[in-house]
Amino acid sequence: MAKARNQVQEKLKLVDIVLEIVDARLPASSQNPMLAEIIEQKPKVVILNKADLADPKATAAWQAYFQQQGAASLALDAQHKSRLPQIDKIVRQVLKDKIARQYAKGLQQAKVRAICIGIPNVGKSTILNRLVQKNIAKTGDRPGVTKNQQWLKVNAEFEVLDTPGILWPKFEDQTVGTKLALLGSIKDSLYAQDDVALFGLNYLRQYYDQRLLDAYHLTSKDLTLSDPDLMMYLTKKTGLKEDYDQFSTRFILDVRKGRFGRLTFDQIPEGAPHA
Template sequence: MMDNDTRKDIPTLQWFPGHMKKAQRLIEENLKLVDVVIELLDARIPASSANPMLAEIIKDKPRMIALNKADLADSRSTKEWLDYFRGQGIMAVAIDSVKGKGMKQLVRAAEELARPKTEKFVSKGAKARAARCMILGIPNVGKSSLINRLAGAVKAKAANQPGVTRAKQWIKIGSNLDLLDTPGILWPKFEDQTVGLKLAFTGAINDDIYDREQVTALLLASLRQNYPERLVERFKFKGEMPTDGLELLEAVGRKRGCLVKGGIVDLEKAQNIVLNEFRAGKLGLVTLDGVPVDMAEQQEEEKNIE
């Protein structure tokens, strides 16, 4: 959550490279080949990392949601998001593709969703085949790492840079599941600029296209508002922390010795520290998107009734 003053300072972020339009066409052309769509979201930003174009693209194709990087997210918030999706009738699981947590649950869920289609083939006299799934998600959400974990080998090219996977790849997962990997796609325009900002925080948008100093300051301001104890613990603040994001960035730089001649803070070095440590989970388990208020209230009422 961000206050009104912070929202005024949010930069305009747009990123829709040509290869992403090509990726969209690739998805639309190959959708008929799969039984199930697995939408991979970042557990730290489940709403901001959900591509609103996908619902229109996949239409009535069975889909499930996998909240990846759950090891970096607030576990309570992750549970709330899983309940939210399941309450909408969407199968959802939390996973950590790097450590392999939730892999069996993910595969079982995908096979279950595909079963009506695969059993239909057999009932018509066709030879039984593996369930076919398409993994979709924005850049740098962890698709390649997930496939590599499922396949047990480096099958898909993985990198900590958005937009690395460019062409479709079929990858066999055991005898019951085939995965079609596709490039990550963002959307042409962020209607809510806080969405673009959160994508920048997590590295889904290329760091070279925005003002890193401004974005890093806004990240610190958000953490100061929602997770102040994490900043105190990580950067050893004593007493009252600055409320302004840029002042916080300078304070972090001083704490970490990012000084140049004259005792001036090297802001670029300080930015790198903050962004890298946030993305690696060193600032603690953080979720920046909250479940929609109306749904959260409904879930709380249902718990009280029970």
């Protein structure tokens, strides 16, 4: 933990702006609170990546929330190259004073430098690859130490550090871990499948009940069952007899593959200030 923190702190000294990459389906749970602490006054943009998988209404609400907290944000589907110019645009917007100062000094070109930071699996490598249009950035989750930092050129005035800053998720929070497991962002073996599935089922009935009803052809009366009873009922209804575990696995895959549509699993906190 301390090592990851030091590495990120060192890299922060080199840049003008932080691109904090989060999973749009988990805008809070895929943040790391340590970043807010170590970033201090440095400008940042929160990139809600994988927005193609998240509930668009929730994404809009989260963006409004981040704006209220004073952070610029961008909803992104990094798999589509065409969306990448949006990053350049928002970085220029946030750093417009710095850029203006460089021109005022008589420089021909302004230069801004950025780093991507986030927990594993949020799409840091994909974004880096896209930003430079070539597969220079390596994919994989190793918390890499690079002695000689390399700058990848996005364009003449915008460079990004070739290795992302990797922070670990908030594992100590059980719900956060369960949510990350549900979306496949951490190893499946860390959490019991049936607990993860029960959590997902409970969340869907709370926030997306109609989608649950439609997907399994349920009546609203079925939703009066307790979570475990509903899960057993669905297990049987799906033709899996009493194989609760197999249903759990299947349900989790269905969530990830979009059977219930685009979902967001974090609700905006009420009142509480947030970095």
